Amino acid sequence: MPYLDLALLEARSRELLPEPVYDYYAGGAETETTMREATEAWRAWRLRPRVLRGITTAQLGTELLGAPVRAPIGIAPWAYQAMAHPDGELATARAAAATGALMTVSTSANNSLEEVAAAAPGSPQWFQLYRLHSERHTDDLARRAGDAGYRALVLTVDVPVLGRRRRDMEHDFVHRAGVRMANRPPEGEEPTLDGLATATWTFDEIARFGELSGLPVVVKGVLRGDDAVSCVQAGAAAVWVTTHGGRQADPAVSSAYALPEVVDAVGDDVKVYVDGGIRSGSDALTALALGADAVFLGRPIAWGLTTGGERGVAGVLDGLTEELAHAMVMCGLPDVRSVPRDTVTPAR
Amino acid sequence: MPYLDLALLEARSRELLPEPVYDYYAGGAETETTMREATEAWRAWRLRPRVLRGITTAQLGTELLGAPVRAPIGIAPWAYQAMAHPDGELATARAAAATGALMTVSTSANNSLEEVAAAAPGSPQWFQLYRLHSERHTDDLARRAGDAGYRALVLTVDVPVLGRRRRDMEHDFVHRAGVRMANRPPEGEEPTLDGLATATWTFDEIARFGELSGLPVVVKGVLRGDDAVSCVQAGAAAVWVTTHGGRQADPAVSSAYALPEVVDAVGDDVKVYVDGGIRSGSDALTALALGADAVFLGRPIAWGLTTGGERGVAGVLDGLTEELAHAMVMCGLPDVRSVPRDTVTPAR
Amino acid sequence: MPYLDLALLEARSRELLPEPVYDYYAGGAETETTMREATEAWRAWRLRPRVLRGITTAQLGTELLGAPVRAPIGIAPWAYQAMAHPDGELATARAAAATGALMTVSTSANNSLEEVAAAAPGSPQWFQLYRLHSERHTDDLARRAGDAGYRALVLTVDVPVLGRRRRDMEHDFVHRAGVRMANRPPEGEEPTLDGLATATWTFDEIARFGELSGLPVVVKGVLRGDDAVSCVQAGAAAVWVTTHGGRQADPAVSSAYALPEVVDAVGDDVKVYVDGGIRSGSDALTALALGADAVFLGRPIAWGLTTGGERGVAGVLDGLTEELAHAMVMCGLPDVRSVPRDTVTPAR
Amino acid sequence: MPYLDLALLEARSRELLPEPVYDYYAGGAETETTMREATEAWRAWRLRPRVLRGITTAQLGTELLGAPVRAPIGIAPWAYQAMAHPDGELATARAAAATGALMTVSTSANNSLEEVAAAAPGSPQWFQLYRLHSERHTDDLARRAGDAGYRALVLTVDVPVLGRRRRDMEHDFVHRAGVRMANRPPEGEEPTLDGLATATWTFDEIARFGELSGLPVVVKGVLRGDDAVSCVQAGAAAVWVTTHGGRQADPAVSSAYALPEVVDAVGDDVKVYVDGGIRSGSDALTALALGADAVFLGRPIAWGLTTGGERGVAGVLDGLTEELAHAMVMCGLPDVRSVPRDTVTPAR
Numbered sequence A, B, C, D: 001m002p003y004l005d006l007a008l009l010e011a012r013s014r015e016l017l018p019e020p021v022y023d024y025y026a027g028g029a030e031t032e033t034t035m036r037e038a039t040e041a042w043r044a045w046r047l048r049p050r051v052l053r054g055i056t057t058a059q060l061g062t063e064l065l066g067a068p069v070r071a072p073i074g075i076a077p078w079a080y081q082a083m084a085h086p087d088g089e090l091a092t093a094r095a096a097a098a099t100g101a102l103m104t105v106s107t108s109a110n111n112s113l114e115e116v117a118a119a120a121p122g123s124p125q126w127f128q129l130y131r132l133h134s135e136r137h138t139d140d141l142a143r144r145a146g147d148a149g150y151r152a153l154v155l156t157v158d159v160p161v162l163g164r165r166r167r168d169m170e171h172d173f174v175h176r177a178g179v180r181m182a183n184r185p186p187e188g189e190e191p192t193l194d195g196l197a198t199a200t201w202t203f204d205e206i207a208r209f210g211e212l213s214g215l216p217v218v219v220k221g222v223l224r225g226d227d228a229v230s231c232v233q234a235g236a237a238a239v240w241v242t243t244h245g246g247r248q249a250d251p252a253v254s255s256a257y258a259l260p261e262v263v264d265a266v267g268d269d270v271k272v273y274v275d276g277g278i279r280s281g282s283d284a285l286t287a288l289a290l291g292a293d294a295v296f297l298g299r300p301i302a303w304g305l306t307t308g309g310e311r312g313v314a315g316v317l318d319g320l321t322e323e324l325a326h327a328m329v330m331c332g333l334p335d336v337r338s339v340p341r342d343t344v345t346p347a348r
Ligand SMILES: Cc1cc2nc3c(=O)[nH]c(=O)nc-3n(C[C@H](O)[C@H](O)[C@H](O)COP(=O)(O)O)c2cc1C
Pocket: A024, A025, A026, A038, A076, A077, A078, A079, A106, A107, A108, A128, A156, A220, A242, A243, A244, A245, A246, A247, A275, A276, A277, A278, A296, A297, A298, A299, A300, A302
């Protein structure tokens, strides 16, 4: 299982990548407290295995807003994948298709949204939207995502301004020369100086972008029950609990902390996704037990792509999926679509 | 008290054993969180000694499903004892007989169940059953256990599949050449490739194996109150709370955490045994206070056998028994058969 | 943002200052437990960001007892500033004026209260009163503060006797030769031998000093709800929750612990200020969420003054203010004057 | 304050003493968990200072069962003081007399109880009783204590058997040649082989020894509320909460944990004393706040005696007393005889 040891993949990536790139991928905001606590927070729970249920294998297949996937483990949107591997997002897309996983494509991709879509026809993809440039250009991206066959629009709302990422400040990290910013505005229309900023967005944007794109809208960046309810009332198809990999507010609550609150607030009918620090099958199972319908991976995919391109990404997805299946059987659970809450209990 | 310093015995064993064997004995599953927490979890409790009770000695004798033992400290089943010492299970059986302790013999023993039984006639033994091979062969083992004079059948149910033990994966640990797998199926009937697997077992197996063997059934591997109740309802004579030494599900709750829940669920009339990380007399006393009727030892016996053969195992049993007696007198407790719950309180 | 890395500023200050001076600034009482816990205690809380509120900038301006300030971040009184920089309190006063911050001037200043007032005409200042000398001289200082245009009198009440500061004892720290004790009694009237001592003060002092000075009185040194209520009943305009930078009682509760208790006790109409261990924008935001109307800085100002004089102090104030603004926008909060309690939750 | 830095005194003692002696004084039972937690447990509380109470000095004088003492800080009984200093218990007794402190004299003293009494005529002393030898000799000691003018008999009940002190086992610690066991039985009557043992004692012993000695009886070794009540019902004048310096049951609850339970159980009219890990004035104040009427010191006295003889012991007592006075004034408390419970709160 060569792509299963994520710590090793990260160590190798650190060797392979220029320091500013590694630090851009690996780092978080301010004191990196939220980033550091992400994995710890899942591991603050313990499994309570069931026995004698006659469970020989677990059924992992599920749907993400109607799209069938092999397992409830998706690819979170992350920027500038060409810095990790020459094929960038295209390799990731092919790996997702090959392993039956859903990929979320970032606005800040190095390949245009149409190119990524074309790299894996038939495989379900979501497009993640930022207000990276002018309002007009942002609206345009939403429309193009609908046209290109994406299955949902993911509004990332936790970047009113960019987080204070000290490592990037130290490196004066700027986009590496020669890497194409594929979803940039057309020539002549300059990107705003302050870059990334969704500060102007309000709950009304949910319905508006839904109409523009013709797609269900997933709101990514929710950490509170009250916000989750407002999103749903404003028309969101699902909410995505995340701290943005600990790259925005710091020290913010961890996803594992916020998840049960959000699940309780929105009730059973609303889909809740989660990411942040998922590094093992039991982390994923813990998230499902706490009420997530699926988990997403950020950095593990980056390390897979860096060290092995398409094969690396597929290896990471296969590895985590196998671990999840193992944990399910260990706990006597037949189906990922109904993991009881009492499968986990707080560690003491 | 040369066999009392268990850390020292383990250190010596590490020197004496080939690394893959030491790691097989010492290691656990995945991040080894559950393994590491086993002892810590007992030590998350503090003793509340009673004074002026006129207690000069403690009565340690008790019964395990009708069999009288010198103290409520038994030997847990563990595999491949011939790797620790040429006499393997036979040495352990003799030490148990010599010290009045009950031994549980593993399916994966290097001596056949009949040989181990013959090594210590009259001394009470339990046989631990795995579905290691074909169903037919497994049924056969249950029958043979009854015939050979074992006093109970211990169904190990926490191995639907083998735990992911990283150390063993690294060493590509396989059974050492030249060591006899005594309870293997007869020539011609091949062991299944995936080896150890009880995934197909259900609660119905409890009564079925009880009938096959004619023995009371102890279900080993229970970590939940609801499961414990189901076992009893399905005919179990007792339940054995364990994480399999942290070698299966990880990160699972520790035995010390699960024990009170199981005790409360099954009530006073059902016997509850426990193992995992018991390393001192006060660990044992804590388990008794939390409701266990007896504790069992895994690795301490392995280190005793490795370093001193039969004498080593007896030394470990004597040492722990003496420590338990000491702790009982210190706490003003006359009898192991009734250790009040309020003898311990959570550490702060 | 050169003055934002407070740890670096402190490290540089340590190099620049004679060891006894650095230790006087940096040290605390007894085991320094309270000092060490000050920052940790703020960081025992986590932010719960709000999204999609359309918040592009945060309004930071507020009033401190009627005096408008740019942000709710003031300068706590600290002694002997001329040891950090030749201009001493005058540099600090000018930096406060330049950045729209309020400065609290200590009785133990190296420049007389009139001189400090004159250094920054128009900029709001508070005068902090000790019973450093005779009662007569202390009364005189209160009167002079009123005459010199100070906007409030801050009674420091947590120094009945000086804390046992081990570092100072080791260095036999005494006021450095050549540094002027500007608010000392006139020649002929000797300072009392035991120096600093407010042990004789009672709640009645609040009204008495208010009348003497003609100023609103802020009681600095409150760590209990009951004491806070007594202060308000005795005529205090506001209470200031502090452990004196961990330089007095030890191990005392931290400010972050005492703050909610005090806020709850005095109710919404009474202003509550807090200091101790505030080192980042999110620390400040946490304090506001817990009910503080403003936070004050001690050592960060000392390190700014040591390393950069007036510019250094201004840099520290600018840096923290910018961080607070950033944290507010991240949390979707428009106005420092109303930060909801549920902006934070205990870390787990 | 040369005898105030207890860590330094201990370090010096370690240099001065033969290793087996140092280890006998410094060590505890089994894993030394209880010993290690003793001081930590006091420091798991934080002070909540009161302000503006006009408290310039604190009144420390109190009574111990009718005997006036300068402060509620006494000397716990500890054995073999001649190993620390040639004058042994006589030096300690003189220091107690000189500082107005009460000394408890151990059965295992190197000077006879009459000699120690004679060393400090008029100064209040208590005699601590063990069943070190035959019952007849033990009764005799009780009678002699009454005759010699001791003010109370302290029954140590937490030594049914000697604790398992690993350091002493390693050194095979035996009483050093040439040191007189002054309270041994007369020639001809041999000490029992197992030495120290109060296992045969019951609650009835309290009244019996009270009658034999004609003295009020303090029961030392109580860690439970129910036991404390039984002691009082059986005629005890007071109970003494202690873990015997972590030298007996391990891991037992700490004194700081047991104290409030005992205080609540016996009510206001019964005196409760406590020892174990008291190392500073704020530790002592915490104990008083939790309901103790006085604290006692073990090892700090040993280090004082080792490093400075009579002067050393007096120095330690003076130092702690001064620290307690300081902490009282810091907390606005006028009198040790009434320290409110809400002076402390659990650390977070
Ligand atoms: C290098 C990097 C770039 C990211 N870029 C984006 C992005 O463009 N859009 C977005 O919504 N989230 C982005 N994220 C956040 C991820 O979608 C995801 O929330 C996070 O990485 C999950 O945590 P994990 O990395 O611990 O798995 C990025 C994360 C990383 C590490």
